[in-house]
Amino acid sequence: MKKSPTAKTPQPNRTVSIIGTGSYVPERILTNADLEAIVDTDDQWIMDRTGIRERRIAKEGEFTSHLAAAAAKRAMENAGVTVDEIDLILVATITPDTFFPSTACHVQRLIGAKNAACFDVNAACSGFLYSVEIAQQFIANHTYSTVLVIGADKLSSIVNWQDRNTCVLFGDGAGAAVLRNREGSHGVITTYMGSDGNFGDILHMPGGGCAVPITRDNADQKLNTLHMNGRETFKQAVTSMMKAAQKALEQSGLTTDDLKCIIPHQANIRIIEAMASRLNVPMSKFHINLDRYGNTSAAAVAIALDEANRTGRFQVGDYILLVVFGGGLTYASSVVQW
Ligand SMILES: CC(C)(COP(=O)(O)OP(=O)(O)OC[C@H]1O[C@@H](n2cnc3c(N)ncnc32)[C@H](O)[C@@H]1OP(=O)(O)O)[C@@H](O)C(=O)NCCC(=O)NCCS
Numbered sequence: 001m002k003k004s005p006t007a008k009t010p011q012p013n014r015t016v017s018i019i020g021t022g023s024y025v026p027e028r029i030l031t032n033a034d035l036e037a038i039v040d041t042d043d044q045w046i047m048d049r050t051g052i053r054e055r056r057i058a059k060e061g062e063f064t065s066h067l068a069a070a071a072a073k074r075a076m077e078n079a080g081v082t083v084d085e086i087d088l089i090l091v092a093t094i095t096p097d098t099f100f101p102s103t104a105c106h107v108q109r110l111i112g113a114k115n116a117a118c119f120d121v122n123a124a125c126s127g128f129l130y131s132v133e134i135a136q137q138f139i140a141n142h143t144y145s146t147v148l149v150i151g152a153d154k155l156s157s158i159v160n161w162q163d164r165n166t167c168v169l170f171g172d173g174a175g176a177a178v179l180r181n182r183e184g185s186h187g188v189i190t191t192y193m194g195s196d197g198n199f200g201d202i203l204h205m206p207g208g209g210c211a212v213p214i215t216r217d218n219a220d221q222k223l224n225t226l227h228m229n230g231r232e233t234f235k236q237a238v239t240s241m242m243k244a245a246q247k248a249l250e251q252s253g254l255t256t257d258d259l260k261c262i263i264p265h266q267a268n269i270r271i272i273e274a275m276a277s278r279l280n281v282p283m284s285k286f287h288i289n290l291d292r293y294g295n296t297s298a299a300a301v302a303i304a305l306d307e308a309n310r311t312g313r314f315q316v317g318d319y320i321l322l323v324v325f326g327g328g329l330t331y332a333s334s335v336v337q338w
Contacts, residue, residue: 013140017187018132018177018336020079023306024070025056025173025293032168039164046168051269055171055294057156063097065106067174067299068152072111075176075306081146083111086178088147089118090134092127092298094205094327095154096120107150116148124203125265125326126193127151127298128175129334133191135179150176151298158205160225169267170226171294175302186337189319192247193332199236202229203327237267237325238274244333245279245323252335256281260318263308265325266290266300275323287313297326314338 031054032043046052058067068091076083091104098106104118123130128151135147152174159167179188207214207223214224241264249255256262262285264272269290276283287308296303301324314320316338323333 011142014142014181015185015187016136016139016179017182017185019180019182020075020077020081020178021176021306021309022071022074022076022078023173023175023299023303024067024074025303026058026062026067028057028059029054030057030171035168038161039167041164041168049270050169051291052169052294053291056173058154058172063106064093064095064152064154064174065097065103065110067154067172068093068103068107068150068176069110071152071174071176071302072107072148072150075148075178079178081178081180083113084115085146086113086116086148088135088138088144089113089116090121090131090147090149092121092123092131092149092151093153094122094124094127094297095157103152113148123326123330124328125267125295125297125300126324126328126330126332127326128302129191129322129324129332130193130330132177132179132188132334133193133332136188136191139179139181145180147179148176149179150174151300151302153297153299155226155295155297158224158226160222165230166226166228169295171296173293173296173299173303175299175304175306177302177305189335189337190248190251191332191334192244192251194240194244195328195330197328199329200327202232202236202329234268234271236329237271240329240331241265241271241275241323241325241333242278244331245275245321248321248323248333248335254319254335258319259285259321260314261285261287261308261320263287263301263304263320263322265323266293266304267295267325
């Protein structure tokens with residue numbers, strides 16, 4: 001049969017690498033001592049139960065898109081690509097500037113990425129790795145060449161500042177990566193993603209959507225803030241992140257001995273300690289910054305990746321494992337050869 005002149009010849013899938021990273025956190029630091037003045041808590045409790053010492057809080061008028069754009073610019077600079085080369089922008093967030101347009105479209109406007117298609121990904125704290133996987137698929141099958149993946153959240157905008165169970169845990173920030181095919185590199189070897197909607201209500205924001213709109217009558221119930229069952233979330237976080245890490249290692253044919261560095265979601269030092277013990281790897285293998293930033297949701301693993309990259313925690317050719325967990329519930333893990 002004669003081929004139509006417009007039909008594309010199928011090309012073999014290509015490998016996809018993270019060619020640059022960037023991150024941004026707001027200037028304002030909120031310490032545990034500052035929180036003592038807001039809710040009934042103390043530095044010792046927060047340090048002992050979470051490992052968090054301080055977190056960053058965006059200023060008024062500084063939105064998720066601003067944090068995302070600042071991280072994106074640093075990632076593009078690190079990757080050595082111009083904004084015109086970006087053909088897809090993905091923003092993982094649960095605190096969009098607006099329901100629509102997407103935060104990715106707001107970022108496009110802020111950085112002037114006129115050649116990009118844009119959309120948001122909602123997988124809570126797992127969103128950055130979900131977005132890496134989406135980017136990976138699009139690049140591997142030749143749909144897009146250069147993808148900007150951003151994890152950004154302004155959690156301070158949905159935290160209930162009267163609830164000591166949650167307000168001490170979270171912070172604001174953004175991390176970004178530029179993904180592209182790079183000859184001779186293995187790049188992102190595999191990503192495993194999972195979800196379980198049955199556990200949706202252990203960590204969620206019940207109001208503000210079409211199911212429970214915020215009305216004059218329910219406005220005082222703080223339904224448009226984050227609600228969490230801490231103990232259940234802790235349990236599910238350890239189980240899901242272990243599952244994701246093991247699946248990604250299995251899929252890539254590697255063991256923890258092959259890994260130079262593990263970059264986990266930055267929620268609680270005790271969650272990371274539990275993983276280290278179950279994986280039988282020393283804590284020194286994990287890159288940890290939650291003491292300085294708290295849990296920045298979709299941004300957390302992306303900020304940690306950028307920090308680890310810039311501080312030389314791994315070199316070209318090294319294997320790293322990224323592993324995340326979030327509301328949904330969602331979880332994911334990627335094995336990357338740098
Ligand atoms: C929230 C979390 C730190 C609580 O730690 P915990 O060891 O489970 O603590 P508990 O829930 O057992 O609470 C112990 C006590 O501390 C109290 N407490 C809670 N927050 C407190 C705070 N900020 N300061 C002081 N006391 C606090 C509780 O009220 C409870 O008191 P009670 O026994 O009188 O009722 C922990 O469960 C956790 O990190 N969960 C996972 C959260 C997470 O990662 N979320 C995001 C996932 S993406």
